[in-house]
Amino acid sequence: MFKRVALGISGGVDSAVAALLLKRAGYQVEGVFMRNWDNNYEAGFCSDERDFEDATYVCRKLDIPLHRVYFIKEYWNEVFTVLLKEYETGLTPNPDILCNRYIKFDSFFQHCRNNLGFDVIATGHYANTSFGPFLEKYNSNEGVRLLQPTDKHKDQTFFLSQVKQFSLRRCMFPIAGLLKKEVRDIAKSEGLLNVATKKDSTGICFIGKNKFQKFIEEYIETKKGKFIDIDSGQVVGEHGGLHKWTVGQRCGVPSHKEAYFIFKKDLDTNDIYVVSGTKHPALWNNICFTGSPHWIHSEPTELVNNNFGKENVRATCKGELQCATAESECATAGSNTSESATSTDVQMSTTARVAALRLHASSSLAPYERTSSNQTTSHGAFTFTLVSTTLLCSTK
Incomplete structure (x- = not known):
């Protein structure tokens, strides 16, 4: 069904193995390397030159073409300026969520399809969808669900929680069924030694070796x-x-x-x-707030059709503290806003650590769920009330 695949290659081991698996599966895969930051500006440092060298090395080893694309303006407007505004208002934003929504799965996605002629894109994210890692279950008449990968410790679905349905429907996640150790072992066995033991990238890419506080002073x-x-x-x-x-x-x-x-x-x-x-x-808070949520699959008709902002209609979802290992059952009620969320960034403090609460619908809202193949154990319970476009969470 799909032949030409644009693999977002980062120069790391995950995207390298994703490219390898795509080629093994018979796809016409080509690497596409993104540059999102202007390295000529001295306040920022990005390791993308070293990463581009590694991406070139991988593509040569696999004998696949490599493209280089630039989204510096888009990143500045859609991610960095938003980042600054949120810091200025006392928030702690997550640039990875913004980058995935507006750059990798929007600007990059559109460029690969419209300008480079690819059928679909693929990435090295640890995530999966209901269409399968290689879109082998693709159905043009169905919406796609965002699912957890096999490696729960590397689960990146939280950072993909704002990706739109249109892009998610045409994205492959080739390493969805692998553990990180297996990914590294595959890279070693295939002779991709330059990336097999390369450390995972952490932090904000454009800050690089700089201290965050020193870097941010250039802008705020x-x-x-x-x-x-x-x-x-x-x-x-x-x-x-x-x-x-x-x-x-x-x-x-x-x-x-x-x-x-x-x-x-x-x-x-x-x-x-x-x-x-x-x-x-004071560090143990029973209330947290979120902005307008985003439904990955579709709106929950049980809530919207019943005007749940006025009629206290309830639905069940799951909440997961990012710093914890267990998920908690939650219940929600709220207004008839046009946007809702299967996975929403909610910050709260617990034992002096900021934790992100990830929301996704449970079995009672099956059409809207972000699911795992494994059953999780419930520890604790939360009650959520959606007031206008604000989600209020309190323990019960």
Whole structure:
């Protein structure tokens, strides 16, 4: 059905093995390397020159063509400027989610299909869909569901949670059924030694070797403020800007023996309120908020048709704390907003660590689920109420 596949090749082991598997399966695969940051600007450093060399090495070893494309303007407008705005308003954004939604699975996707003539794209993400790793179950009359991969420790579906249905329907995830160790073993056995032991990329790509706080100062005005102990009301230190800190983060104060952790950031006064230790009750919050959610597969008609914003209609979903290993059963109710989510970025503090709560529909909303082939154990319960376009979460 699909012959020409554009493989988003990063210079890492995952995309290298994805390319290998596509070629083994008989597809006409070609590597496409993206450059999203202008390395000529000295404040930023990106390792993409080294990565491009590795991508070239892989394509030569596999004897497949390699293209290089540029989305510097798109990345600046759709990802970086949004990143700055959210930092300025006291939030801690996730650039990977933005990049996947607007660059890899939009600009890149459209370019590969419309300008390069490919049928579909493929990536080295640890994810799967209901159409299968190679779209072997593709059905033009059905919507596609985002599924978890075999390797749950490397699961990247959270970062794909905002990808649109149109792009997801024509994307392959060749390593969906492999563990990370198996991916590295395949690379070694095929002689892809330059990437077989290469470390996984972490952090924000364009910051590279730079310290984040130093880098971000080039773009956001530094407004100093005070660290205030919420119990004593005393000023215990100073900080160099709200954008450098996030709720739940540890912040050392030399005069204080036990570590402080951030409880709240005050945009009006530019002060940060802190608590002592990891077990302070202020760090255990039973409410969290999210913006407009995004349904990956389709809207839940059970909620929308019943005008659930006024009639307290309930539906079941699952919530997962990213720093935890177990999922929790949740219940939702809310308004008839046009956007909802199977996987939404929600941040809350737990034992002084910021955790992302991932939401996806459970079996009671089967048409909208982001599922796993393995049954997970439920620990704890949450109740969610959607008010307008805001999701409020409270434990019960």
